[in-house]
Amino acid sequence: MNEAWDVYCQVNANLPIAWLSITKKALEWDHVPINFHPWALAILEHFDLERYHAAYHLPRDEYEAIAHDLPVVLEGLRNYPAEKLAAPIDEDNWGYIDY
Numbered sequence: 001m002n003e004a005w006d007v008y009c010q011v012n013a014n015l016p017i018a019w020l021s022i023t024k025k026a027l028e029w030d031h032v033p034i035n036f037h038p039w040a041l042a043i044l045e046h047f048d049l050e051r052y053h054a055a056y057h058l059p060r061d062e063y064e065a066i067a068h069d070l071p072v073v074l075e076g077l078r079n080y081p082a083e084k085l086a087a088p089i090d091e092d093n094w095g096y097i098d099y
Contacts, residue, residue: 016047027076035088
């Protein structure tokens with residue numbers, strides 16, 4: 001996340017895709033910071049893939065990949081145990097500190 005931290009906080013067409021990809025990795029690594037979880041959940045729960053696809057005309061393979069990953073990632077976030085949430089990411093230095 002550090003190399004492209006600005007992608008995760010700028011409202012643009014890449015925002016939901018960026019959050020989907022980093023959240024998928026966070027779940028795969030079983031490392032979900034406590035202050036990342038609510039943001040990821042809120043952003044991805046409101047990601048309307050059909051509307052996004054209509055606006056940006058995704059290639060079929062990208063659309064299918066996102067359509068596959070989105071419900072899997074959302075389920076992972078919704079079911080992630082609160083006791084396993086990792087220490088928070090430093091809110092002031094998201095792009096500058098590796099943990």
